[in-house]
Amino acid sequence: MSLLEVRDLRVHFESRDLYNQRRVASALNGVTFALDKGEILGLVGESGAGKSLTTLALLGLLRPPARIVGGSARFDGQELVGMPPAALNRIRGTELTMVVQSPRTSLDPLARIGDQLVRMQRRRGPVDKAEAMRRAQAMLEEVGIPDAARRLQAWPHQLSGGMAQRVLMALALVNRPRLLIADEPTTGLDVTVQAQVLDTLRALVQGRGMAALMITHDLGVIAHYCTRVAVMFAGTIVEQGTVTEVFRNPAHPYTRALLASTPRRIAQSGYRITGGAPPNLYALPTGCPYQDRCPQRAAICATPPPAAEAGGSHRAWCHFAVPRPETVDA
Amino acid sequence: MTAPVLELRNLVQRFPTPDGRSVHAVNDVSLALRPGEILGLVGESGSGKSTIGMIATRLLDATAGQVLFEGRDITHLPERELRGLRARLQIVFQDPWSALNPRMTIRRSLQEPFLLHSDLRGATRERAVEATADLVHLPRASLDRYPHELSGGQLQRVCIARAIALRPKLIVLDEPTSSLDLSVRAGILQLLEELRRELGVAMLFISHDLETLELVSDRIVVLYLGRIVEQAPTRQLFAAPTHPYTQALLSATLPPDPDAPLARHVLSGEIPSPLDLPPGCFFAGRCPIALPACREGPPPAHQRGPGHVATCIRVPDGSSALPA
Numbered sequence A: 001m002s003l004l005e006v007r008d009l010r011v012h013f014e015s016r017d018l019y020n021q022r023r024v025a026s027a028l029n030g031v032t033f034a035l036d037k038g039e040i041l042g043l044v045g046e047s048g049a050g051k052s053l054t055t056l057a058l059l060g061l062l063r064p065p066a067r068i069v070g071g072s073a074r075f076d077g078q079e080l081v082g083m084p085p086a087a088l089n090r091i092r093g094t095e096l097t098m099v100v101q102s103p104r105t106s107l108d109p110l111a112r113i114g115d116q117l118v119r120m121q122r123r124r125g126p127v128d129k130a131e132a133m134r135r136a137q138a139m140l141e142e143v144g145i146p147d148a149a150r151r152l153q154a155w156p157h158q159l160s161g162g163m164a165q166r167v168l169m170a171l172a173l174v175n176r177p178r179l180l181i182a183d184e185p186t187t188g189l190d191v192t193v194q195a196q197v198l199d200t201l202r203a204l205v206q207g208r209g210m211a212a213l214m215i216t217h218d219l220g221v222i223a224h225y226c227t228r229v230a231v232m233f234a235g236t237i238v239e240q241g242t243v244t245e246v247f248r249n250p251a252h253p254y255t256r257a258l259l260a261s262t263p264r265r266i267a268q269s270g271y272r273i274t275g276g277a278p279p280n281l282y283a284l285p286t287g288c289p290y291q292d293r294c295p296q297r298a299a300i301c302a303t304p305p306p307a308a309e310a311g312g313s314h315r316a317w318c319h320f321a322v323p324r325p326e327t328v329d330a
Numbered sequence B: 001m002t003a004p005v006l007e008l009r010n011l012v013q014r015f016p017t018p019d020g021r022s023v024h025a026v027n028d029v030s031l032a033l034r035p036g037e038i039l040g041l042v043g044e045s046g047s048g049k050s051t052i053g054m055i056a057t058r059l060l061d062a063t064a065g066q067v068l069f070e071g072r073d074i075t076h077l078p079e080r081e082l083r084g085l086r087a088r089l090q091i092v093f094q095d096p097w098s099a100l101n102p103r104m105t106i107r108r109s110l111q112e113p114f115l116l117h118s119d120l121r122g123a124t125r126e127r128a129v130e131a132t133a134d135l136v137h138l139p140r141a142s143l144d145r146y147p148h149e150l151s152g153g154q155l156q157r158v159c160i161a162r163a164i165a166l167r168p169k170l171i172v173l174d175e176p177t178s179s180l181d182l183s184v185r186a187g188i189l190q191l192l193e194e195l196r197r198e199l200g201v202a203m204l205f206i207s208h209d210l211e212t213l214e215l216v217s218d219r220i221v222v223l224y225l226g227r228i229v230e231q232a233p234t235r236q237l238f239a240a241p242t243h244p245y246t247q248a249l250l251s252a253t254l255p256p257d258p259d260a261p262l263a264r265h266v267l268s269g270e271i272p273s274p275l276d277l278p279p280g281c282f283f284a285g286r287c288p289i290a291l292p293a294c295r296e297g298p299p300p301a302h303q304r305g306p307g308h309v310a311t312c313i314r315v316p317d318g319s320s321a322l323p324a
Helices: A051-058 A085-091 A113-124 A129-142 A161-173 A191-208 A219-225 A243-248 A253-260 A263-269 B049-056 B079-086 B106-117 B122-135 B140-144 B152-164 B182-199 B210-216 B234-239 B244-252
Strands: A004-016 A022-035 A040-044 A066-075 A096-099 A179-183 A211-215 A228-233 A236-242 A307-309 A315-317 B006-016 B022-033 B038-042 B064-069 B089-092 B170-174 B202-207 B219-224 B227-233 B302-305 B308-310
Touching: A004 A051, A022 A051, A022 A066, A022 A236, A040 A051, A040 A191, A040 A219, A051 A066, A051 A179, A051 A211, A096 A161, A113 A129, A113 A161, A129 A161, A161 A179, A161 A191, A179 A191, A191 A211, A191 A219, A191 B244, A211 A219, A219 A243, A228 A243, A228 A253, A236 A243, A236 A253, A253 A263, A253 B182, A263 B182, A263 B210, B006 B049, B022 B049, B022 B064, B022 B227, B038 B049, B038 B210, B049 B170, B049 B202, B079 B089, B079 B106, B089 B152, B106 B122, B106 B140, B106 B152, B122 B140, B122 B152, B152 B170, B152 B182, B182 B202, B182 B210, B202 B210, B210 B219, B210 B234, B219 B234, B219 B244, B227 B234, B227 B244
Parallel strands: A040 A211, A040 A228, A096 A179, A179 A211, B038 B202, B038 B219, B089 B170, B170 B202
Antiparallel strands: A004 A022, A004 A066, A228 A236, A236 A315, A307 A315, B006 B022, B006 B064, B219 B227, B227 B308, B302 B308
16 A cells, blocks of 8 residues: 555636636546655646645645545545544644745744744644754754754744755654655755755655655756656646656657757757647546647547556556557667 | 947946845946847846846946946936837846736737837837737737736747837846746747847846756856856856856756766855855855865956856866866
8 A cells, every 4th residue: 555545636616707607627637646655756747737736635725616526535544535624633744744835935934943843843742842842953954954953043034045945844854754745845946955955855755764745847856856757737647657767758748748848858859849828727628638739639639548558657648658668779 | 349239347236234234236247248149147046147137227226337238338327318228128027927017908018119119100000019929929819818818928928029029139038937837938948049040139048047048048157146157158168167156056957867967066055145245255165175265355267268267266277176
């Protein structure tokens, strides 16, 4: 059994238009993936593809008009979908934690760093303050914050962006969670600082046997820090596999378009027209969600694409993603 | 050699803080752009790259230094005379959502440059608006829509259209693709290259992303805390990065290929505060190969090749390479 098993997760936004007609945006349309201990799964896709929404749904953080309309998410065997708030609260912040993108607005501006770390530990139950402070300091050291003893007394506004991001990571890790969800954890950071934060994350995942789900739009981060990758489009996963499988042999046309639009690939192979209008979630086509932008579109694409096995754990949801034999070297 | 379209001489920008100190945002920056050239300005947050873009377009007055546009000193040009100049000197910002008036249709926004700077009226002006939309490959049907009805990529095309409408000599692009999705980003970069080819417009391309600049720019200037640490033709910069900071920046860029080896120089230490900059090289505190002399005075600029200058004390004896 995997640590996290998400199956056919569906989320709708229900609203009414100017004429009071009911409108439904199908934001997640059957998301399925699993995550094991020691893995970092990268979730990639364009804005509106449902990356952040997937994590909010897992954490029970959706608010109307968003609503889970189907599917299941099992964390360590427990069903998260429909779990009562009190039960969810025992898991969130302890077993299952999250690092968000904007460190500056996610720290309590009125509390010192040390106190925030102590407060976090109290989510698990009563703890001795001195002991909690000692753990807080150790945690700050673990995420690579120099002079941790002094930083316990610091206020959030005294920290640089990279420092604040690492403090958030310390908050998310101090309770030794089994799963960390990180939504664009390095997007606001400078590249020279990004490496320090990601190295820390990877070392912790591997060293403690935890797992991480990382949302990022940065293919370089996925290539070098994730073990597996899931590519999302219009609320579904269109391809997933190990990072090597997907980057070497992308099987879905959307994944190929995505990989072809990095500056480095453009420099090698020139520009290819890959963009296009984002899909209209109020009126998705039947069948493959990517058909309107796909260069390989055919009549069969109006029927739902099957999960094509592309070797190993590699799957692509495309009618034309024929299984490829392992590359044979001459 | 042709006269530069833009020349910045010894720019200094300080911003006063409420407690009487000052943020040293730009510290003696000089650079020049040739007509039709795309110059990349790269740096991390706080490097002063956006401030330089604002000064170049006179949206901000420098504390000291000179701005020359087409050979003419515009540093203290009064607002009335600047107006005429702005048709030739344009800027595109990072966030197209906030750069367009939400209450104007796209057509109305694109009419604005012609209303302000030309005497085109009626059908002639409409033809000019539509020709401008065509140049950036904006569907004509989008013209009568409002900004909220378009995607980010389309909106950025509108902003670029507005900037090129009057055929400027220079466009400052401040992170024009950073808020866009990867596939949309590629389309914008392709468009910019096309406009440079067709209109011969020079571009000062500000970005934190070296890979983007590698693709589009002819030359790159690397900034660190408001000071130029290195500048070189793009290929030369990538082939022989010389300043230790440039080397670290390049090695921190993660190629989107799991098989690509990483030559990692992970930096430690904190970036100094621009409120309290050290007397010597600003990078000395994080530089793995800093010498005692680096902390004493500002480092001299050394020529490393044609058009390639690095501001590091170790350049003359060739010892500026970071250890692997």
